[in-house]
Amino acid sequence: MTRSRRLLAALLPVAGIAAFAQPALAANPECRVVRMSDPGWTDITSTNAVFGNLLAGLGYERQVESIAVSITFQALKNGDIDVFLGNWMPSQTTFIEPLTAEGAIEVIAPNLQGIRFTLAVPDHVSEAGVTDFADLADHAEEFESTIYGIEPGAPANRHIQRMIDTGDFGLGDWTLVESSEQGMLSQVDRAERRDEWVVFLAWEPHPMNMKYDITYLSGGDEYFGPNYGSATVNTVTRTGYVEECPNIGKLLEQLQFTVEMENEIMAMILDEGMEPMDAAAAWLEQHPEVLEPWLQGVTTIDGAEGLPAVKAHLGLG
Structure with a gap:
């Protein structure tokens, strides 16, 4: 083998490694x-x-x-x-x-x-005694037996619907309203401005936690997991x-x-x-x-x- 061929043979593995090391693109x-x-x-x-x-x-x-x-x-x-x-x-x-x-x-x-991910109410509602899932049914009239969720097909909506279908917490005759994130929050905004009642799906991170005074409800561990749906x-x-x-x-x-x-x-x-x-x-x-x-x-x-x-x-x- 000539010197040039020996040099080429020695360089080929290095060249192969270099080629392999190039970006995936x-x-x-x-x-x-x-x-x-x-x-x-x-x-x-x-x-x-x-x-x-x-x-x-x-x-x-x-x-x-x-x-x-x-x-x-x-x-x-x-x-x-x-x-x-x-x-x-x-x-x-x-x-x-x-x-x-x-x-x-x-x-x-x-x-x-x-982070948290579960149902919530405005603070004026929690101050009136609604702090847990078990408190909702006692105030069905104020809530119009309605829970506001997000877009159709979202897993969280399925949890809410399952809770309604099983009649848990006395919510068997309640209705889930499936909407966009902004559609749901428009209901929260109106409730805050008018001092009305609303229960809705809430989570962090989200500026709703800075814009509105809200309380996350306890008691939904079976549907959203412990620690307020951590x-x-x-x-x-x-x-x-x-x-x-x-x-x-x-x-x-x-x-x-x-x-x-x-x-x-x-x-x-x-x-x-x-x-x-x-x-x-x-x-x-x-x-x-x-x-x-x-x-x-x-x-x-x-x-x-x-x-x-x-x-x-x-x-x-």
Whole structure:
């Protein structure tokens, strides 16, 4: 073997390693566009927008489909979307358990923890004696035997309907009104302004917790879980996505939100009328310290260091 051939043979393994180490996009151009779901909840709109700003800084694109939770999980299973940042647990257990059992979707990591998700009433109602699920039936007339939920098909609505169907807490003749998040909150707003009674589905993070004086009801553990429906929100993907797009996968694994962060971004959207991407960018500009742990080891689509690129995109220098 000549010297040149020996040198070529020695370099080939190195070249192979270098090629393998290139960003996932080099092998799979489909990673450039990240397909996501938004079920119409402002908290997920907000986190999607935060993620979208990060993706834009890294040179990726985001495609968001506005679809209900039940359809979202089927779309993940079918490979029609890649990422969902809104897997609320345990309320979505009935949706996700069969899919994880058959390996149809993957749970990547929690992105928000220690939150509440259950029924609530305005403070003037709790001050009148309604603090527990068991107190509702005694005031059926004031509530017009009605519970306000969110969009049709949402898991939380199913819990409420099951409670009504079983007649638990004496609510067998009550009605669940399924509406949009904003439709439900319009009822809360009217009740606050008119000193009327309303019981509705409430959760944090959400600016409703800052805008309205509300009390979360105890006693709904069987339907919403203990500690006022204490919940964890997970990031989930279609099966195989992290292996196909490991750079985005690493970002998803490291992406962590807080209640305060989401409350503030959501308030910008709902109360100030800002576009979600603009609201998320404004929050990130004010809190650049969150970027480093999220972007550790994450690169741009071309393989450059991710943190400086995202900072430049946000105008942080």
